[in-house]
Amino acid sequence: MHFKLNIRRYSPISHFHxxxxxxxxxxxxxxxxxFCASATVSYSQVNEISLHLEDATxxxxxxxxxxxSEYSFWYRNDEINLGRKVSVNINNQNIANVLDRLLATQGLAYTINEKHIVIYKTNEKASHPMITNNKKITGKVTDEKNEPIIGANVVVKGSTTGTITDMDGNFTLEVPDQATLLVSxxxxxxxxxAVKNQNNLSIMMIEDSKTIDEVVVIGYGSVKKSNLTGAVSSVKTTEIQQTPMTSIDQGLVGRASGVQVTQTSGMPGAVASIRVRGSSSLQGGNEPLYVIDGFPVYSGTGFGSTGGNTQISGLSTVxxxxxxSIEILKDASATAIYGARAANGVVLITTKSGKKGRDIITFESSFGVQNVAKTIDVMNA
Incomplete structure (x- = not known):
């Protein structure tokens, strides 16, 4: 048997090297x-600048x-008046001191980024903030019957400082002098x-008669909104009339809670699919019942000119x-008068009637252009 041993000789001299x-x-x-750090720091110190200008621009x-120096200036011509007269007398100063002396009286500020200097207009309001003295005030919010209003919003006008009233209608707030409170x-x-010099305020709020006395049409008549117990959504006709459309159902998109409106076809007169509180059937119809001035309107399936079944709506004739006004009845108590046909909700539409007074003529027009999404390439002759 043969063994081969590789023995390396340790050399302290090579290890030292x-x-x-x-x-x-x-x-x-x-x-x-x-060297790099000193070059960066000393750059602005070595480049000392001397300026001796009298009534120069x-x-x-x-x-x-x-x-x-090797600096370049960047600024906006519409913010900086380059023709303004300046007078400076500076000897051997660095760039920062020179710019401070030159721009401080001009309402200008600067930012140095390597060899580029950006000059911009300062915000005088931000540099001289208004000092105000805040004081603590208390108050109580009540209604016309002197009953406390719980949860009323009390906000300082023009700011985000505010609070809400407690169970007794009281509130405490720190406000600046001569502040104005917005209560809602x-x-x-x-x-x-207006707070003025008062420390304890007594605020009485008045009911909004327009909101409380608003009349809502339901299946068996009309009631005040304050006395309404069913789930009914009202749509403002002023918003609908501002939207160009060919059918009423197109104007209901995104204007009533719990109502989903989807355009199913591009055929003229085709109805949009309306779902009130979702779909209730997998095989049956899910369209709501349309009632115009007390008369149900047919909304079903018809044949288009290009073939195939298309949803047709009687609303397109209105x-x-x-x-x-337009009201959408959503729950069982509101739709009970219409029976099983109203299982998917009811859309009540009331048209305008003659009113006493002088004649009024209005004219509205709109047009739209539609293009075929994809045309079929045909052979020529």
Missing amino acids: KIVNIMRLSLVLCMLTI LEQALEAIKQQ YIGYTPKEV NPSDIE
Whole structure:
């Protein structure tokens, strides 16, 4: 048997040389880092600038700085008045001191980014904030019957500082001098109250008669909105009339909660698919019952000119400008009078009727252009 042993001889001298080489490399890297840092710091110190200008323009002053340094200036002509007269007398100052002396009286500020200087207009309001003295005030919000209003919003006008009233209608708030409070609550007319020198306020709110006395049409008549117990959504006709459309159902898109409107076809007169509180059947119809001035309107399936079945709506025959109000009945209590046909909800439409007074003539027109999404390439003759 033969064994071969590789025995390396240890040399302390070679090991010492390796350590020395590592130390040399580390020293070189440290020196390079120091030189780079000192070059960056001393750049603005070495480039000392002297300016001696009397009644010169701002443009001439900036040009003189550019000639004595390697800086370039960036600014907007509509913000900086380069023709404004300046007078400076500066000896051997760095760029920061020169710009501070030159731009401080002009309402201008600057930012230095390497060799680029951006000059911009300062916000004088931000640099001189208004000092105000806040004081703590208390108050109580009540209705016309002197009953406390719980949860009324009390906000300082023109700010985001505010609070709400507690169970007794009381509130506490810190406000600046001569502040104005905005008080609001659902069903009441918003009110502005000037604090002046008062520390304890008594605020009485008045019911909003327009909101409380608003009349809502339901299946068996009309009631005030304040007395309504069923789930009914009302759509403002002023919003619908501002939207160009060929059918009323197109104007209901996104205007009533719990009502989804989807356009199913591009055929003229085709009805949009309306779902009130979702679909209730997998095989049966899910369309709501349309009632115009007390008469149910047919909404079913017809044949288009290009073949195939298409949903046709009787609503397309009603002029949107003739509509007085639109109510959507959603729950069982509101739709009970119409029976099983109203299982998917009811859309009640009331048209305008003659009114006493002078004659009024209105004219509205709109047009639209539609293109075929994809045409079929045909052979020529």
